[in-house]
Amino acid sequence: MNPAPNLVLVGPMGAGKTTIGKRLARSMGLTFVDADQAIEKRTGASVATIFECEGEAGFRQRESTVLAELLRDTGRLLATGGGAILSEDNRRLLRERGFVVWLQTDVAHQLQRLARDRSRPLLQRPDREQVLEAMARQRAPLYAQVADFHFDTRGRSGLAAAAVLRRQLATRWQRGDGAAETMSP
Numbered sequence: 001m002n003p004a005p006n007l008v009l010v011g012p013m014g015a016g017k018t019t020i021g022k023r024l025a026r027s028m029g030l031t032f033v034d035a036d037q038a039i040e041k042r043t044g045a046s047v048a049t050i051f052e053c054e055g056e057a058g059f060r061q062r063e064s065t066v067l068a069e070l071l072r073d074t075g076r077l078l079a080t081g082g083g084a085i086l087s088e089d090n091r092r093l094l095r096e097r098g099f100v101v102w103l104q105t106d107v108a109h110q111l112q113r114l115a116r117d118r119s120r121p122l123l124q125r126p127d128r129e130q131v132l133e134a135m136a137r138q139r140a141p142l143y144a145q146v147a148d149f150h151f152d153t154r155g156r157s158g159l160a161a162a163a164v165l166r167r168q169l170a171t172r173w174q175r176g177d178g179a180a181e182t183m184s185p
Helices: 016-028 037-045 047-070 087-099 107-113 127-145 159-169
Strands: 002-004 007-010 029-034 076-079 097-105 149-152 173-175
Touching: 002 097, 007 016, 007 087, 016 029, 016 076, 016 159, 029 037, 037 047, 047 076, 047 087, 047 107, 087 127, 097 127, 097 159, 149 159
Parallel strands: 002 173, 007 076, 007 097, 029 076, 097 149
Antiparallel strands: none
């Protein structure tokens, strides 16, 4: 059993972090927070607009600040953005303040799930498949580095995935109060 004050979902876009996270949080009595939505709420701008105005580097800086604030609390289920693991500081923070579940999928399933999605800045290109493959090659080792548990979402609805994941987490994660945890500034 691995105690941690929060449950954190990482993985590529289209893996189901928000969809599964909402259902899982409800069934486990956790407060659900989507990091990208928290950034949008704080800035009053969409992720796409932030990318357009500040570039990816500006967005990543905002993302790191929001992650640090969100993980100070306990009893949260946090759905991160797909690139949150790109920062070593973020990976350290996720490991310190959460039990991290890597929601895995493949590019074929991502393309299927994201076929109608036009809101993701990194996919606003005609070569979506190549972009997703390049991101998978870059990010998979980082997801593996931070993850306490791997969960394959392929072929499962959000409801089914949340139910299976909840059963699997019952023997792997226990909610810690975080009292013994310390946060680096």
